[in-house]
Amino acid sequence: MSSAMLNNKTTQNTAAQNTVARPKGFSIDLKTWGPFIALVVLAILGVLINPAFLGLDNLSNMLTRSAFIGIIAIGATFVITAGGLDLSVGAMAAFIAGVMIILMNSLVEQFGAGITTIVLGIGASLLLGLCAGFINGIVTTKGKIEAFIVTLGTMGIYRSLVTYLADGGTLTLDWAVRDIYRPVYYGSFMGITFPVWVFFAVAVIGYILLNYTRFGRYCFAIGSNEKVAEYSAIHVDRVKTLTYMLQGVCVALATIIYVPRLGSASGATGVLWELEAIAAVIIGGTMLKGGHGRIWGTVIGAIMLTMIGNILNLTDAISNYLNGTVQGIIIIVAVYLQRASWRKTRP
């Protein structure tokens, strides 16, 4: 465990200060920069396929789109690093979006279509996310049930609840509220859209939390060896529950910027987001079995997943039916390259 942590420290120093090769530096570099290099290669491919890829609009669209999965994936990085798993995030996002829309629609009568309504909606969203995460965490830890089963269960529950709330159809946000809320997705500050700012802020906070706080170190320790962590007087259950709550808040944040995009939620909202989030985390170099997490890798993983879809939309050279194949190959190759270099660095 301690060697893994030490190793990780080295990695951060390299990343943070951008220092040049230490003795075994090059391979370590490859490991850290692996996802980033894959991203650059993919971007070059994008430009070759269609120069429109580099258009400012396209880049902005793409980054903005990646924010949902990205923010959720940052939460997932904590859960996975601490040896857990959360399959419920996509359904949770749909459920929170549904409740938010219903709440804001009903608040319009009382407060009118104004900031108050939206702030209350956002508040409710964060609270719901926190509670949903708490439930996942407490049932996993106190109930001693595998996270896979617990979150598979809550995934089904939230998915059917949103379908029930929407009467099988689609919940649509009141148009007047939507007009005020709309800039949260479409607006920008210094030429960068708000969702991207939120994504960036969550990433920075996540990075600090995971690498420079006791909570982060506990996550690494628990993910490496839960028993040892427990003997080291770490409150394992509490820390694990906290990671799920953090995940819940991340889902709520993603939902808050998702709702103004189309102003609607249905049973089809957020389908498979959980897998995309987990994929982003793994592409970024976090270990699925826990014990090792990397926030910036996750960020790049999320952007890469969105980029693949974007590039495929920019060309008609590949049959539409094969989109899934291309995505699958790129994901596997990206992770393979990284793991190959990981092997080399091992003593």
Place this chain on the structure above:
Amino acid sequence: MPSIKTAVATITATAALTSAIGFSGAAMAQELTIGVSIPAATHGWAGGVNYHAEEAKKRLEALYPDIEITISTAGTAGEQANDLEDLVSLRSIDALVILPFESGPLTDPVRRVKESGVFVTVVDRGLTEEGIQDLYVAGNNHELGRVSGEYIREQLDGEGDIVVLRGIPTVIDDERVQGFQEAIEGSEINILDMQHANWNRDDGFEVMQDYLSRFDNIDAVWAQDDDIALGVIEAVRQADREDELFIVGGAGMKEIIKRVMEGDELVPVDVLYPPGMIATAMDLTVQHFVSNGPVLGEYILGSPLITEENAEQYYFPDSPF
């Protein structure tokens, strides 16, 4: 003490339940029971199907006191096959109205229902084998594509650049696209690209965003479906290009019909593919038993163009879709 109480309560309840089941079974034999099997409301269009089925049930049961209608919804094709068995063995239905989840896997279960002497009405998705159903009620996917294609061709005076957003890769999607391509054949209309947006708002939004950054000139968008169309509308609005193009969706979602009704220039028309077809099928099935005229064969709904003038008759504000 409490344990005896509980036991007594349980026995009483069980007895009551058993007699109730026996009783209702006996009562049912005298009336006409129609089983309706539809997919669960997991997406907008299916939500509309559920709504219209419930409405038709209320209306028909009020109209014909002897008729009892049982609606069962299934989340998967397998579940639906189980539902069919239950409808036959537990509810002893006289007629079945089914909107199959998928054609292939349900063909055999429906055949077994038919063999037990039940009148079978198949809705929307045809079975893979002929001669099982007594009545077939469906929308016309080929026609939907053709009507959309003709409208776009007419509006653009036979020339222009358009983009197409396709649905989930299925027979339904293929038929629509085929009809569309036939309608624009021979004109100067150029399809810049076709990508799958899977009948989904988010996918529609993203695919359209990419079309907009890729093509400087788009004269029209065929979104084929109203959920996709809603995503497309947002992408176009974001890019501030509402003035250069128009969007043609399909299905008849209330939000889109409302826009058409209000004369929205971005969404001037819609093409009907109504979830209400389940009600049509239920009506016709009842007619088979109560009418003196024969009700058999195929009933294919038209896919009329919904315009500002006629939109009101297709607008159901209470429906979830």
